[in-house]
Amino acid sequence: MKQFALSADHIVILILLITLMIKFIFFESKDPLREHIEPETIREIKRGIQRQNTDVEYNRFIETEDSDEQVSDAPRSLPDCLKIYRADETSELTDDEIVMLVDTKHIPAYNLEKAVKNPERGVKIRRKILENNLKKRESLINLPYRNYDYSKVLGACCENVIGYIPVPIGVAGPLLVDDKKYYIPMATTEGCLIASTNRGCRAIEKSGVKSRLISDGMTRAPVVRFPSIVKASDAVTWIKDTDNFAALKLSFDSTSRFAKLQKISTHIAGRYLFIRFVAETGDAMGMNMISKGTECCLHALQRHFPEMEILSLSGNVCTDKKPSAINWLQNRGKSVVCECIISSEVVASVLKTTTKALIDLNISKNMVGSAIAGSIGGFNAHAANIVTAIFIATGQDAAQNISSSNCMTIMEPWGQNGEDLYVSCTMPSIEIGTIGGGTILPAQSACLDMLGVRGPHEDIPGANAKQLARIVCASVVAGEISLMAALASGHLVKSHLKYNRSYSGKSALGLGLSCGSVGSCDR
Ligand code: ADP
Numbered sequence: 001m002k003q004f005a006l007s008a009d010h011i012v013i014l015i016l017l018i019t020l021m022i023k024f025i026f027f028e029s030k031d032p033l034r035e036h037i038e039p040e041t042i043r044e045i046k047r048g049i050q051r052q053n054t055d056v057e058y059n060r061f062i063e064t065e066d067s068d069e070q071v072s073d074a075p076r077s078l079p080d081c082l083k084i085y086r087a088d089e090t091s092e093l094t095d096d097e098i099v100m101l102v103d104t105k106h107i108p109a110y111n112l113e114k115a116v117k118n119p120e121r122g123v124k125i126r127r128k129i130l131e132n133n134l135k136k137r138e139s140l141i142n143l144p145y146r147n148y149d150y151s152k153v154l155g156a157c158c159e160n161v162i163g164y165i166p167v168p169i170g171v172a173g174p175l176l177v178d179d180k181k182y183y184i185p186m187a188t189t190e191g192c193l194i195a196s197t198n199r200g201c202r203a204i205e206k207s208g209v210k211s212r213l214i215s216d217g218m219t220r221a222p223v224v225r226f227p228s229i230v231k232a233s234d235a236v237t238w239i240k241d242t243d244n245f246a247a248l249k250l251s252f253d254s255t256s257r258f259a260k261l262q263k264i265s266t267h268i269a270g271r272y273l274f275i276r277f278v279a280e281t282g283d284a285m286g287m288n289m290i291s292k293g294t295e296c297c298l299h300a301l302q303r304h305f306p307e308m309e310i311l312s313l314s315g316n317v318c319t320d321k322k323p324s325a326i327n328w329l330q331n332r333g334k335s336v337v338c339e340c341i342i343s344s345e346v347v348a349s350v351l352k353t354t355t356k357a358l359i360d361l362n363i364s365k366n367m368v369g370s371a372i373a374g375s376i377g378g379f380n381a382h383a384a385n386i387v388t389a390i391f392i393a394t395g396q397d398a399a400q401n402i403s404s405s406n407c408m409t410i411m412e413p414w415g416q417n418g419e420d421l422y423v424s425c426t427m428p429s430i431e432i433g434t435i436g437g438g439t440i441l442p443a444q445s446a447c448l449d450m451l452g453v454r455g456p457h458e459d460i461p462g463a464n465a466k467q468l469a470r471i472v473c474a475s476v477v478a479g480e481i482s483l484m485a486a487l488a489s490g491h492l493v494k495s496h497l498k499y500n501r502s503y504s505g506k507s508a509l510g511l512g513l514s515c516g517s518v519g520s521c522d523r
Pocket of ligand 1: 283436
């Protein structure tokens, strides 16, 4: 009996194995992810992945066990080490000896790079100190730190550096914006997002997107306090006077070659006054620049109102990195609008839906749904997805995705019988720049280069940042169209399951080549 039962088990296992083999042999080859790739290409890619996994080149980015680890005897005494350090000969000290100097507070941990006069060594020693304090010492093993140009980071982009986070970056496009083709770099860990945006780009491949920049003005709004509402309102009247504004503008504009004060709006709350400065800042996103100009104006104002108390250079009416109605209504940074028209044939063939279904969904979801939710600036499907991915790729301040993602997506019937689709996206507050902040880092600069907007514009200051804002808005159009189509045709969950949950590598290889019914997620 026992033997018979065992044989039955074997038979079941055998059947399972055969089924799996049949699936693997006959169905795996029909995987849509592979159908566009030549078998030799797959083999080559696989070989590449294997190579990469064992590659010394690759490993040197992530290894923490250093091949150049100093082999030395026990650390010298603290007085001896201090003597060497004070003689400015830190290269003579071992890492352990430097750690000892940090532990004994002779070198501040935040100042390691400067103390050892070698950014990468400074980062390496900081990791060592951190590892000594972590429960799991091996925690940092997959956090790379080598071969990175820290000279650009220090004092500019990041402090207490322990390495860098590699974020995958993909490309969507070509995207036709004002008759020019762009390949859009997007850094994300959300599967489907780039495939979806790519499909949107394809849907507008023929007609292209038209873009217009409506206004450009970064804002800063300090909060000041007066002894009474009488004094506060006197200040409002004073600021509104055109001659006084001209004087303030003179002060403001003197602080930078690129800062140009456009207007000041005042917002009174009892004896508190919020003074919102709006200025062009060339190709820089402009927060540093406008803060400098604003501070200068505040001091000029204080000369007229000595009783005015400056509470903070930022009083939240700016509004930076917080949800607010003011940016949605009165703009911040670049205000951009884009439109495109998609023929009914393309709606059917690329987007796999109909104009009617898309318009219906846009009204119910992006208008009614967002209104019910009490949304401010959220009359869209997932503008933030595209904005953030481009922001990370191009070195923007990622926290500014809050206002930058404000967007209203409008869909209307178009053409003689109303079967074509008209789509517009209105984005009043894109906070963006091509110089300053993270834009100076090599990889981020490379992405700006891809778009032809790296650094300051040679002839017209501000032209690069304005163009980048237009590209962002146009990419949002592509993203909106594709996700809305996926939702309208009920493909969203299907594509997410297909691409997000597939084995690593497999989906990534397929997405760039095929972008069927894919939709990214608005969560
Ligand atoms: P932000 O004001 O966005 O914080 P930064 O102050 O860090 O930016 O960077 C802007 C710097 O770049 C300023 O010192 C400015 O003088 C300089 N700069 C050079 N060319 C330009 C340009 N075309 N537009 C804006 N800033 C420029």
